[in-house]
Each structure stands twice: as structure tokens, then as C-alpha cells.
Amino acid sequence: MEKYNEYKDSGIEWLGEIPEHWEVKRIKDCASKVKTGTTPSSKDGDYFSEGTENWFTPVDIKNNVINFSSRKVIKKSFTDNQISLFDEHSIYLIGIGGTLGNVAISTAKSSCNQQINVITFSKDNIDSKFSFYQLIVVGNTLLGWCNYTTMPIFTQTATKQLELALPPLREQTQIADFLDVKTTAIDKKVKLLQQKVKLYKAYRKNLINEAITKGLDKTVNLKDSGIDWLGVIPKHWEVKRLKDVGKAIIGIVYSPSDIVNEKEGILVLRSSNIQNDKPSFLNNVYVNKEIPNHHLTKVGDILICSRNGSRRLIGKNIVIDDKTKDYTFGAFMTILRSKNYRFLSYFFKSILFDFQSGVFMTSTINQLTVSTLNKLYFAFPPIEEQIQIADYLDTKITSIDKIVKNIETQITTLKELRKTLINEVVTGKVKVSA
Numbered sequence: 001m002e003k004y005n006e007y008k009d010s011g012i013e014w015l016g017e018i019p020e021h022w023e024v025k026r027i028k029d030c031a032s033k034v035k036t037g038t039t040p041s042s043k044d045g046d047y048f049s050e051g052t053e054n055w056f057t058p059v060d061i062k063n064n065v066i067n068f069s070s071r072k073v074i075k076k077s078f079t080d081n082q083i084s085l086f087d088e089h090s091i092y093l094i095g096i097g098g099t100l101g102n103v104a105i106s107t108a109k110s111s112c113n114q115q116i117n118v119i120t121f122s123k124d125n126i127d128s129k130f131s132f133y134q135l136i137v138v139g140n141t142l143l144g145w146c147n148y149t150t151m152p153i154f155t156q157t158a159t160k161q162l163e164l165a166l167p168p169l170r171e172q173t174q175i176a177d178f179l180d181v182k183t184t185a186i187d188k189k190v191k192l193l194q195q196k197v198k199l200y201k202a203y204r205k206n207l208i209n210e211a212i213t214k215g216l217d218k219t220v221n222l223k224d225s226g227i228d229w230l231g232v233i234p235k236h237w238e239v240k241r242l243k244d245v246g247k248a249i250i251g252i253v254y255s256p257s258d259i260v261n262e263k264e265g266i267l268v269l270r271s272s273n274i275q276n277d278k279p280s281f282l283n284n285v286y287v288n289k290e291i292p293n294h295h296l297t298k299v300g301d302i303l304i305c306s307r308n309g310s311r312r313l314i315g316k317n318i319v320i321d322d323k324t325k326d327y328t329f330g331a332f333m334t335i336l337r338s339k340n341y342r343f344l345s346y347f348f349k350s351i352l353f354d355f356q357s358g359v360f361m362t363s364t365i366n367q368l369t370v371s372t373l374n375k376l377y378f379a380f381p382p383i384e385e386q387i388q389i390a391d392y393l394d395t396k397i398t399s400i401d402k403i404v405k406n407i408e409t410q411i412t413t414l415k416e417l418r419k420t421l422i423n424e425v426v427t428g429k430v431k432v433s434a
Helices: 128-139 156-161 169-214 341-347 351-360 370-375 383-426
Strands: 007-009 017-019 023-026 031-036 053-056 091-094 103-105 116-121 163-166 222-224 232-234 238-241 247-250 266-269 285-287 302-305 317-319 333-337 377-380
Touching: 031 156, 091 128, 103 128, 116 128, 116 156, 128 163, 128 169, 128 383, 169 232, 169 341, 169 351, 169 377, 169 383, 247 370, 302 341, 317 341, 333 370, 341 383
Parallel strands: none
Antiparallel strands: 007 017, 023 163, 031 116, 091 103, 091 116, 222 232, 238 377, 247 333, 266 285, 302 317, 302 333
């Protein structure tokens, strides 16, 4: 893509030079309305029950798109002046919290809560879609502008002071139309690749489940396991509980005063030290306190995340090897110590484990206690067969994981391409041809 013939200093540090004929304007000088959303007051009744009108919060904005399906309000909430209704094509900028700076543009009249700043432009001088694309770029810088001790906040007043670099209206529309086409094409490719990842991960889990419940020999005689959700298993296998084949040990408790620098203590393995079924050492905590021998990791231990704020992370695990031995582990983690660790590690990656752990976890109990782990059932083959199954799955899972990693790399590349394209076009670094 070509560049513009002449550039000038925009006067904005993050933006740098812009095309000579573009103008810099504050949002307050070119927007017809800048407001924040509102949450209906519960004291005047339930405005959400059987709601029909669009209303959303920051959690409903992902990838610059609004999810209108999660929560709606009734029309009475508008007539009672409880909340404002914003025009179609208004731009929604999250102004508080960890997702501060995320932006979306609405395709319908809607409203939002007070954590979101809403910008409405007049169609006579501003193309809303162009401004939306430029605010995606601006939004990426906002977190660094906030002074805060607990939570970052970017107010309605601050939003009004944001500066936009604006070409003539016709050029804005031309740029917005170009980006619509290009980003839609990229998004379609990303969605297809994400579906592929989902299918491979489902295949991976089904493969594991089939191997650890039926074995590798398709001709073997089967028997009823006696457990409905386990079904039939090879005739020579046994049904066992985890407590029959291993010992579960919950991790240590430590206080903030125990935390020290790396060279002064021992590494505490936590949930963040398990990423994509592999050890990760990007977020480490070290403590200086006496650690009992049974709380030191040993080769073959299965380290399990047994408690976490996110339910989907419970059960993720790794097998301790030479790189992760002789450390300790935190109270939200559990070690399963067993000579059958290779086979059992795949049990924790299976549908069978997902089902059983889901039965024990509720809305109030979001953890796998030692007692719960001990009660989990599985089909148990002879040791020679365990090794064969583990060897088979090691090869198969490694192959699948390589494919998934390759696809995820393609997704990352496409997302970076999308980000770079938007940035260069809406800041005038490159020119969109007519």
C-alpha cells in the first residue's frame, strides 16, 4: 500500500505524523453526545425480568463486538428515565476495570451500564465506523494514561478530551469501508481456524477417554463395569477409586511474610505454573519456611489444580519431572503420588474425569478436596497395558498438540495482521486507494 504525499506533525505523541490534509479534533468538539450508561435502580422494581431492549456491561464486549443476548431490560426502564437509550452506530468505550479501552460499535439502539462511556457522532461530519476503528487504536493506549491505586478509570470527561485524526468525511467512509472488507475476511479465517482447534481438542479428549476406558485392543471381551456412566470395560480390567492406587496430598499454606526472593527460598508451584499441560515459570512465588519431605515434589507426582476461581482450570495437571522436582506446592494444588502415574495422568485429561469432578462441584463448592479425589472411579488395566496405553497416547497427543499449536500460531499471526492493518490505515501511515 502506498503512502500519502505529504505529512505533518499531529502534535499527539502516540500518533506522530499524519497526512497534511487531516485535522486533529477533540471528541468534545466533534461528537454530538458523550455520556455514560446507567444501571436501572432495583428499588423501583425489576427492570430485567422478561426484558426486551438491549442493555449490556463490559463483559459483553469481546473482540470489539457486543453480545446483546446475555441481558436485556424492559421498555419501562427507558420511560421511567432510569437509563438512556443511545442511537444506532454509537461507540461504546469501556472506562473502568481490566478491560479499560476496549471499544465496540452498536448496530442497534441500546444502552449499557455506568462503566462504559458512550460517544455519538453526527453523520454530517464524522463517519462513526471510521471513528470506531481509530478508537480501537486509541483504546490500546488508555491504560497507560490512568493514575490509579486499585482500579483504572477513564472518565466521561477524559473521553471528551481524546483527540482523533480526521480526514475529510468522504475519505473516512472510504477507509471504513476498506477496513470492513479486510477485517471481515480476516475474522472469517480466524473463526474457521478456531473451529479447527476446537475439533482437534475434542478429538484429543475423546481419544484419551476411549484409550483409558476401553484399551487399545478392539477385539477384547468386555464386561459391565457396574457403573452407569463408565459403561463396559475390558473383561480383565478392574474398577478402582483413586485412593486404591495413590495418595492425594494437599499443598502448603503460607503467609505473605513467608514470601521471599528467588535465591532466598523454595519455589511454590501454583495453578499459574501449569500452562497448556506443561510447566511454566513465568509467574513464580518463593517462600522461606520449613517444608516437610512429603510436600516436596517427586518425579512421577501428578500436580493437580484442585481449587481456583475459574472452574475450567480445576483439574489441569502436569507430571512432575526432573525440572519440577524438589519444589513445594500451594494449598490450591494437590499432588497424587502413585506408581501408576503415567496412566493416571491421562485420566485427569479425560471426559471421565470431567464428568465426575462436575458432579462434586457446585455453585458454592468450586474445588476438588482430597476426599473428593479419593472417591473418583476409573477403569484400571494391568501395569503392562497401562504402559502400552501411555506410550500410545504420548505419541498421538504430541502429534495433535503440534497441529493445534501450528493453527494457533496462524490465528495469532492473523490477529496481529488485523491490528497492524487498522493501526496503519486509520492513522494515515498508509493510503487506501479509491
